[in-house]
Amino acid sequence: MKIHPAYEMLRPDKNFPNVWCPGCGHGIVQGAIIRAVQKLGLDRDEMAMVSGIGCSSRMPVYCDFNSLHTAHGRAIAFATGVKLHNPKLHVIVITGDGDALAIGGNHFIHAARRNVEMTVVLMNNMIYGMTGGQYSPTTPIGKRASTAPYGTAERDFDPCSLAKAAGAVFAARGTVYNAAELEKLITQALAKKGFALVEAVSPCPTLYGRLNREGNAVKMMQWQKENTVNVKAAEKLPPEKVRGKIVTGVFHDAETPGYTEIYDRVIAKARGA
Amino acid sequence: MKIHPAYEMLRPDKNFPNVWCPGCGHGIVQGAIIRAVQKLGLDRDEMAMVSGIGCSSRMPVYCDFNSLHTAHGRAIAFATGVKLHNPKLHVIVITGDGDALAIGGNHFIHAARRNVEMTVVLMNNMIYGMTGGQYSPTTPIGKRASTAPYGTAERDFDPCSLAKAAGAVFAARGTVYNAAELEKLITQALAKKGFALVEAVSPCPTLYGRLNREGNAVKMMQWQKENTVNVKAAEKLPPEKVRGKIVTGVFHDAETPGYTEIYDRVIAKARGA
Amino acid sequence: MAKNTTVEEARAAIEQDFKQGYDLPVYVYKPWCKSCEICVAFCPKQVLEMGEDRKPRLARPRDCIRCRQCELRCPDLAIFVCEEKAK
Amino acid sequence: MAKNTTVEEARAAIEQDFKQGYDLPVYVYKPWCKSCEICVAFCPKQVLEMGEDRKPRLARPRDCIRCRQCELRCPDLAIFVCEEKAK
Numbered sequence: 001m002k003i004h005p006a007y008e009m010l011r012p013d014k015n016f017p018n019v020w021c022p023g024c025g026h027g028i029v030q031g032a033i034i035r036a037v038q039k040l041g042l043d044r045d046e047m048a049m050v051s052g053i054g055c056s057s058r059m060p061v062y063c064d065f066n067s068l069h070t071a072h073g074r075a076i077a078f079a080t081g082v083k084l085h086n087p088k089l090h091v092i093v094i095t096g097d098g099d100a101l102a103i104g105g106n107h108f109i110h111a112a113r114r115n116v117e118m119t120v121v122l123m124n125n126m127i128y129g130m131t132g133g134q135y136s137p138t139t140p141i142g143k144r145a146s147t148a149p150y151g152t153a154e155r156d157f158d159p160c161s162l163a164k165a166a167g168a169v170f171a172a173r174g175t176v177y178n179a180a181e182l183e184k185l186i187t188q189a190l191a192k193k194g195f196a197l198v199e200a201v202s203p204c205p206t207l208y209g210r211l212n213r214e215g216n217a218v219k220m221m222q223w224q225k226e227n228t229v230n231v232k233a234a235e236k237l238p239p240e241k242v243r244g245k246i247v248t249g250v251f252h253d254a255e256t257p258g259y260t261e262i263y264d265r266v267i268a269k270a271r272g273a
Numbered sequence: 274m275k276i277h278p279a280y281e282m283l284r285p286d287k288n289f290p291n292v293w294c295p296g297c298g299h300g301i302v303q304g305a306i307i308r309a310v311q312k313l314g315l316d317r318d319e320m321a322m323v324s325g326i327g328c329s330s331r332m333p334v335y336c337d338f339n340s341l342h343t344a345h346g347r348a349i350a351f352a353t354g355v356k357l358h359n360p361k362l363h364v365i366v367i368t369g370d371g372d373a374l375a376i377g378g379n380h381f382i383h384a385a386r387r388n389v390e391m392t393v394v395l396m397n398n399m400i401y402g403m404t405g406g407q408y409s410p411t412t413p414i415g416k417r418a419s420t421a422p423y424g425t426a427e428r429d430f431d432p433c434s435l436a437k438a439a440g441a442v443f444a445a446r447g448t449v450y451n452a453a454e455l456e457k458l459i460t461q462a463l464a465k466k467g468f469a470l471v472e473a474v475s476p477c478p479t480l481y482g483r484l485n486r487e488g489n490a491v492k493m494m495q496w497q498k499e500n501t502v503n504v505k506a507a508e509k510l511p512p513e514k515v516r517g518k519i520v521t522g523v524f525h526d527a528e529t530p531g532y533t534e535i536y537d538r539v540i541a542k543a544r545g546a
Numbered sequence: 547m548a549k550n551t552t553v554e555e556a557r558a559a560i561e562q563d564f565k566q567g568y569d570l571p572v573y574v575y576k577p578w579c580k581s582c583e584i585c586v587a588f589c590p591k592q593v594l595e596m597g598e599d600r601k602p603r604l605a606r607p608r609d610c611i612r613c614r615q616c617e618l619r620c621p622d623l624a625i626f627v628c629e630e631k632a633k
Numbered sequence: 634m635a636k637n638t639t640v641e642e643a644r645a646a647i648e649q650d651f652k653q654g655y656d657l658p659v660y661v662y663k664p665w666c667k668s669c670e671i672c673v674a675f676c677p678k679q680v681l682e683m684g685e686d687r688k689p690r691l692a693r694p695r696d697c698i699r700c701r702q703c704e705l706r707c708p709d710l711a712i713f714v715c716e717e718k719a720k
Contacts, residue, residue, distance in 0.1 A: 002647065002648065002651045002660075002715065002716075003644055003647055003648070003713075004647075004660075004662070004704075004710055004712075004713040005713065006710050007640055007643065007644060007710070010640045010710070011640065012639060012640040012641045013639055013640075013641070014639060014640070015637035015638070015639060016637065016638055016639065016640065016643065016664075016665050016709075016710075017637070017664070017665040017666070017667055017709050017711070018709065020708060021667075022667035022668060022669040022708075023667070023669035023670075023671060023708065024708055025708060026708065027707070027708030027709055027710065028705070028706055028707070028708050030710070031704075031705065031707070031710055032705075102383075105378070105379040105382055105383065106378040106379040109378055109382065109430075109435065110375075110378065110410065113410060113427065113428055113429070113430055114426075114427050114428065115428060137383065137386060141535070150539050150542040150543050151539070151542075153387075153532065153535045153536045153538075153539045154386065154387050154532070155386055155387065155388060155440055155529075156386070157382075157386055157439065157440070158438070161438040162382065162435075162438045162439060164438065165431070165434040165435045165437065165438030165439075166430065166435060166438075167428055167430070176706070176708075177675075177706070179705035179706050180705060183705075216669075216670075217669045217670070217671055217708075218669070218670050218671060218674040218675075221671060221674070221675065221706075222674070225675075256428075259426065259427070262414070262426045262427075263426045265426070266423050266424070266426045269423045269424075270423050275560065275561065275564045275573075275628065275629075276557055276560055276561070276626075277556075277560075277573075277575070277617075277623055277625075277626040278626065279623050280553055280556065280557060280623070283553045283623070284553065285552055285553040285554045286552055286553075286554070287552060287553070288550035288551070288552060289550065289551055289552065289553065289556065289577075289578050289622075289623075290550070290577070290578040290579070290580055290622050290624070291621075291622065293621060294580075295580035295581060295582040295621075296580070296582035296583075296584060296621065297621055298621060299621065300620070300621030300622050300623065301618070301619055301620070301621050303623070304617075304618065304620070304621075304623055305618075449619070449621075450588075450619075452618035452619050453618060456618075489582075489583075490582045490583070490584055490621075491582070491583050491584055491587040491588075494584060494587070494588065494619075495587070498588075
């Protein structure tokens with residue numbers, strides 16, 4: 001093989017380089033997803049990649065899967081339809097912190113509650129990138145955004161805690177700095193039969209980095225390197241040693257029947273089986 | 274005193290008996306709220322009661338507080354506005370499982386995240402009462418509703434877990450059977466300076482009870498009596514002894530500055546103070 | 547169901563009854579009662595019974611321990627425990 | 634920014650380079666590179682440097698340990714580690 005291994009899963013006719021800013025972490029997440037799909041030996045035609053609106057949501061354009069680029073915040077709703085129509089598809093939802101948790105917050109918690117079989121890859125860059133740096137539900141309190149020149153007054157969601165509380169069977173967090181761990185988490189998520197969340201912490205040097213004086217892409221990646229702690233280590237540390245750090249790893253992994261499986265039982269019951 | 278002690282906090286000009294069906298638990302919750310307000314020595318004019326749409330949301334009509342009966346699912350959004358406009362008011366949101374968690378799910382989690390100072394009393398009767406017994410996000414899986422003649426295929430939310438994960442500072446559950454405990458939980462919630470949830474499990478004999486053959490109001494209350502376990506006792510029991518039971522008590526009680534308090538700091542910063 | 551009344555009307559009716567010598571421990575304001583029987587079912591001393599009018603009546607008033615369980619659980623705010631008479 | 638290309642064009646250009654004798658451990662497809670410098674910054678062996686064209690170049694190819702960190706972290710899928718030559 002003398003070609004980048006990911007190229008066989010890219011849409012041949014799409015223009016590259018991709019739309020993302022230099023150093024944006026989203027392309028790293030794309031690479032991790034493609035490697036996870038390849039590792040599981042899944043065929044492109046078995047995949048469905050569904051996205052909403054936002055920087056991250058451009059990803060399905062570049063991946064040579066069945067794909068659906070939908071309305072803002074509604075990726076999970078469309079993905080539910082895709083999965084119910086064809087339960088054999090492996091459905092990946094590509095979303096960002098604004099798309100998934102602000103406008104799309106209700107879809108997020110309800111799909112987790114119903115345990116609809118899908119892998120949600122939530123690229124968390126803690127800001128609205130595409131529309132100019134507005135703060136999002138994951139912007140940490142006190143951080144600057146174009147709509148928070150004195151720092152946000154709002155606390156941030158922990159997407160993994162929220163998914164777990166809502167009913168997800170799998171919730172994990174990785175960083176783009178540790179792309180190998182991220183790939184492993186996405187592989188685990190894709191193997192689950194239920195609502196699986198992988199939060200990928202992905203720097204936005206163009207807006208979040210600039211507004212918060214965190215430097216360029218390399219500096220933001222370096223920060224990830226120096227401020228990440230695995231959940232197993234974090235559990236043994238006093239809270240003050242974990243505060244402000246990115247905790248990565250698997251937070252929740254349960255076995256509960258997925259929605260299409262339970263729905264099939266209802267159909268059988270209705271048919272008098 | 275020769276008059277029912279709650280009467281001084283009822284709207285004198287409203288027609289009684291209230292709109293709720295015979296044996297509906299919602300009136301018991303109303304009594305508990307009024308006693309909690311009286312216990313804290315709060316004046317009617319310090320109170321603001323905000324509701325959405327649904328059986329429970331009729332309550333502000335009967336209580337002689339500042340009151341706001343709003344659109345379906347939006348009580349928490351209106352209540353946020355009330356609180357920001359006049360932070361001195363004690364804001365009580367009156368809502369049901371459909372109103373708060375289905376159409377209003379996103380408002381619910383975002384107000385909890387922002388820690389807006391309000392007490393949300395969520396009357397959970399596990400069904401849409403007003404509109405004819407459709408299943409709601411808290412109808413337990415397998416239970417019957419007019420829209421689930423073979424039993425629901427969906428799992429139910431735990432409103433307390435969801436509120437805690439979203440950022441609430443207080444989350445508790447009581448039953449109308451144990452009205453004294455419920456009153457105590459509402460009193461605690463009203464004293465918090467942040468987003469406080471009290472889930473009041475309140476039977477709907479007319480729809481839920483009939484559709485699920487659980488008998489009349491007395492039988493449903495009797496079931497609560499026999500199937501409630503306090504959270505402290507539940508923690509010591511094996512999971513199979515807790516399954517299917519109502520766990521009551523305080524699940525989460527934290528101290529974090531509320532939204533209006535933090536917003537005041539932003540204002541001070543912006544004014545250069 | 548009972549004819550609708552306001553809180554003012556309820557107050558006046560109750561005051562009137564007390565003026566006319568009502569002196570039982572528990573008072574039921576019948577126009578607001580919807581006959582759910584919760585007060586009767588959970589009275590720990592069986593003080594209450596359902597009357598022929600399908601409203602609770604005080605069958606054993608002397609057994610009342612003033613625990614207020616009927617008052618706390620009435621969904622219609624139609625029953626309350628009177629204060630003990632100052633003697 | 635580089636002119637847009639398709640995957641087909643990228644494949645063809647890379648194949649052409651390999652035909653013409655490219656035999657370094659790491660390949661950079663420059664038209665897709667956006668000069669973020671992540672590959673250079675995190676190469677554990679300082680194999681890469683930024684060239685005058687602001688694209689990474691292989692300064693110390695013999696030090697490459699084929700750990701693929703550059704490939705895993707490139708947001709543009711513009712760099713990859715070649716397989717070792719079958720000898």
